[in-house]
Amino acid sequence: DAGVIQSPRHEVTEMGQEVTLRCKPISGHNSLFWYRQTMMRGLELLIYFNNNVPIDDSGMPEDRFSAKMPNASFSTLKIQPSEPRDSAVYFCASAREEGTYEQYFGPGTRLTVT
């Protein structure tokens, strides 16, 4: 079991650029979650998907953020245009829809926007 895979692990970009973060959930998991972690705000749920369908995107901070899940094995979180305040660690997690609901986290992507 490879676990949740995220790429890139680190991203440094300039303000105004488009940023795309990628996630591959654990095979067989039906749900996928995107979180943002900062010192000021802690761990925030941005959006989650069930069976590739977005269920709750109320945590997405603004229209500059978008997330897609074109199939069960891949999801992206895009920021366009990026701003310095978007600097954070972004985590992806996956879980089975039924059963224990425990979420398995990826290693995160550390984003720095200068």
Place this chain on the structure above:
Amino acid sequence: AQSVTQPDIHITVSEGASLELRCNYSYGATPYLFWYVQSPGQGLQLLLKYFSGDTLVQGIKGFEAEFKRSQSSFNLRKPSVHWSDAAEYFCAVGGNNNDMRFGAGTRLTVKP
């Protein structure tokens, strides 16, 4: 809506001493409760979980937690802390909709 409160932002204990990290939750039904640990630069790792049954649950790395419905609490304990336990600990509450909410976290420092 569910929510989690971890009253202690930072705790320091001596190596070998006992540990208790507090967690209080708010949830309208029977909650699913979790404790996760995050080492610096790493993702979150599940320590233990409670869904039903015995209110004292055992987890990995020698941790345990006790669910107390009357107090809406799910405190994490370890009888003897090791230096490698220094990390950030997150309590989380969820239900049957896969929507989990995390507390703000408690940072644990272990003194030699």
